[in-house]
Amino acid sequence: MKLGTKGRYAVMALVDLAGHSNGQPVSLADIAERQNISLSYLEQLFGRLRRNNLVKSVRGPGGGYLLQRGTAHTRIADVVLAVDENLRATRCTPGSPVGCAQDSSRCLTHDLWEELGNHIYMFLSSVTIQDVLDRRVLGAARSRTTAGPLEGARPDSVAL
Helix, strand or coil, X not given: CCCCXXXXXXXXXXXXXXXXXXXXXXXXXXXXXXXXXXXXXXXXXXXXXXXXXXXXXXXXXXXXXXXXXXXXXXXXXXXXHHCCCCCCXXXXXXXXXXXXXXXXXXXXXXXXXXXHHHHHHHHHHHCEHHXXXXXXXXXXXXXXXXXXXXXXCCHHHCCC
């Protein structure tokens, strides 16, 4: 499963916004330049973020955007869901009795992928913008890249 650009860019932009705000609005042009994201794409994303009460806009000279809630109260899952990014790993609609197999049944691996989607959601719900700014999400990813292959794993199966 791969998180799409809408979710990734929205998270990148809000972390940038939070890191450069100092209580003052930040312009989308500045975020676009620092993050190398198209300004028009950011405008679309921020429209969704504003409608979902994650950011507020400030008009006029020196205007831009501010986080609606504090960094410690803005969860990554909320950001991803606000821009309509899908967090599920199945082709089926969650909770639906109809599955994705050709005969509308659930495939044998359905529960595996649905549970993976639940774990991703729970993880992203447990991480805030402040956690990212404070680099409190480096644990396992950093040790895996610096420590080599996981014990007992085939070398070609380590990358996720």
